[in-house]
Amino acid sequence: MLDPVDWDEFRIEAHHMLDDMIDYVEHIRERPVWQPIPGEVRDLFREALPARPSALASAHETFMRAVLPYATGNVHPGFMGWVHGGGTPVGMLADMLAAGLNANLGGRDQMPIEVEKQVLQWVRQIFGFPDAASGLFVTGTSMANFISLIVARTGRLGAGVRKSGMHERRLTAYASSSAHGSIAQALDLSGMGIDALRVVPVNERFEMDVAALAEAVKKDRQAGHMPFFVAGTAGSVDTGAVDDLDAIADFAKREGLWFHVDGAYGALGMLAPDIAPRLSGIGRADSIAFDFHKWGQVPYDAGFVLVRDGELHRSAFASDAAYLRRESRALAAGSPWPCDFGPDLSRSFRALKTWFTIKVFGTEMIGQAISGTCELARHLRKRIEKTDRLELLAPVSLNIVCFRYKCEDPDRVNAEIVARLQESGIAAPSTTVLDGRLAIRAAIVNHRSNRSDIDAFVDAAIDLGNALTRGEYGN
Numbered sequence: 273m274l275d276p277v278d279w280d281e282f283r284i285e286a287h288h289m290l291d292d293m294i295d296y297v298e299h300i301r302e303r304p305v306w307q308p309i310p311g312e313v314r315d316l317f318r319e320a321l322p323a324r325p326s327a328l329a330s331a332h333e334t335f336m337r338a339v340l341p342y343a344t345g346n347v348h349p350g351f352m353g354w355v356h357g358g359g360t361p362v363g364m365l366a367d368m369l370a371a372g373l374n375a376n377l378g379g380r381d382q383m384p385i386e387v388e389k390q391v392l393q394w395v396r397q398i399f400g401f402p403d404a405a406s407g408l409f410v411t412g413t414s415m416a417n418f419i420s421l422i423v424a425r426t427g428r429l430g431a432g433v434r435k436s437g438m439h440e441r442r443l444t445a446y447a448s449s450s451a452h453g454s455i456a457q458a459l460d461l462s463g464m465g466i467d468a469l470r471v472v473p474v475n476e477r478f479e480m481d482v483a484a485l486a487e488a489v490k491k492d493r494q495a496g497h498m499p500f501f502v503a504g505t506a507g508s509v510d511t512g513a514v515d516d517l518d519a520i521a522d523f524a525k526r527e528g529l530w531f532h533v534d535g536a537y538g539a540l541g542m543l544a545p546d547i548a549p550r551l552s553g554i555g556r557a558d559s560i561a562f563d564f565h566k567w568g569q570v571p572y573d574a575g576f577v578l579v580r581d582g583e584l585h586r587s588a589f590a591s592d593a594a595y596l597r598r599e600s601r602a603l604a605a606g607s608p609w610p611c612d613f614g615p616d617l618s619r620s621f622r623a624l625k626t627w628f629t630i631k632v633f634g635t636e637m638i639g640q641a642i643s644g645t646c647e648l649a650r651h652l653r654k655r656i657e658k659t660d661r662l663e664l665l666a667p668v669s670l671n672i673v674c675f676r677y678k679c680e681d682p683d684r685v686n687a688e689i690v691a692r693l694q695e696s697g698i699a700a701p702s703t704t705v706l707d708g709r710l711a712i713r714a715a716i717v718n719h720r721s722n723r724s725d726i727d728a729f730v731d732a733a734i735d736l737g738n739a740l741t742r743g744e745y746g747n
């Protein structure tokens with residue numbers, strides 16, 4: 273009863289929608305990266321719960337007028353804020369197909385799960401993991417980090433911990449001060465508590481100080497704690513730093529710790545021959561968390577968790593609910609199911625847009641897009657080094673550049689530069705704080721960005737800095 277009454281009319285409207293979104297991506301450069309949302313536009317989405325139907329065309333029109341122009345802008349090549357992927361029209365179409373199929377990938381014997389298993393097999397290949405490794409699409413790396421921590425905990429204490437809980441056992445985990453907040457959150461959600469995370473200092477390149485890690489573990493053992501988990505970062509969210517994964521792997525092996533890699537955006541650098549050597553050691557991880565929706569350019573959301581010991585992974589999540597009974601034939605066959613490897617039962621078909629992306633572009637083109645963002649970051653670094661009024665605030669390791677305009681009140685001025693840049697629609701960097709100093713942070717992730725986007729960004733940043741500090745430089 274919720275299907276169209278007039279399929280022909282529906283089809284025409286559907287084609288309009290498709291054309292609108294193809295136009296949006298094709299002509300994205302003609303738009304501002306981001307623009308402030310007018311009050312009356314916001315108000316359109318504060319209406320009462322509608323009891324009566326309205327026309328599809330009218331809902332579409334509201335979307336075009338009030339939603340589409342006011343998104344974050346991460347499709348736009350001038351977007352450099354946080355670490356957002358740009359997506360592709362191919363991924364968009366695949367998502368439409370997935371929505372049409374309305375598949376639930378919690379389990380059961382269906383081809384969509386075979387597609388997910390195909391991507392898992394490709395992921396094993398990317399990282400050199402064995403066939404026994406398990407993996408799963410999840411929302412994002414935040415969830416993938418959490419799942420990895422739970423598997424590691426179960427590995428350390430045995431599956432009995434799922435029933436008995438932690439009791440007085442004081443497990444401790446380790447990550448650097450540059451690690452993403454979702455690592456601490458994972459300890460929080462697990463019930464181990466954020467204090468169970470030991471924050472290891474970083475060196476001048478913002479990489480984990482492995483000697484300090486060893487010191488922290490030793491101290492904890494002496495105090496009667498149970499060190500069990502160390503998370504290395506492959507592409508830190510602030511500066512793009514890559515921890516010395518080989519050194520952490522060696523240490524974790526010696527100490528019997530679970531070696532996890534948060535490679536949210538950086539891990540897929542494995543697809544770029546010039547970046548992959550920087551990730552040396554990632555293939556030795558016990559678990560890897562990463563996102564296809566960042567450097568992989570798959571539309572949101574498409575996080576992934578990969579676990580070397582698939583049997584342990586299953587033992588950390590599988591349950592024997594009667595309504596999830598498995599059979600040897602028909603629809604309830606195909607055990608184990610994806611729901612045996614994580615907390616989600618109903619799961620969307622994230623695998624399809626990822627399969628389409630990899631299949632249509634191939635890993636070489638995706639790798640070139642990744643390399644390209646790093647090359648643009650080096651171009652931006654050179655422009656900063658050549659400009660007296662700008663200074664770099666962190667080494668440029670991959671695709672993230674942190675810098676600031678030099679002046680008397682740099683924290684205020686640089687925050688203002690970033691806000692005005694965003695409001696101008698020219699570029700959308702974000703900010704971070706490094707060693708107590710506010711930085712303009714450009715994370716170049718979008719495959720559409722090119723040199724002219726970088727030049728427009730840095731020129732506008734300099735102009736804004738000059739205007740905001742009028743007088744300081746005699747201008």
Ligand SMILES: *Cc1c(COP(=O)(O)O)cnc(C)c1O
Pocket residue numbers: 355411412413414415452454505507508509534535536537563575
């Ligand atoms: C983005 C990011 C995360 C979080 O990933 P989500 O997909 O947003 O959940 C974790 N770690 C790092 C290093 C990141 O860049």
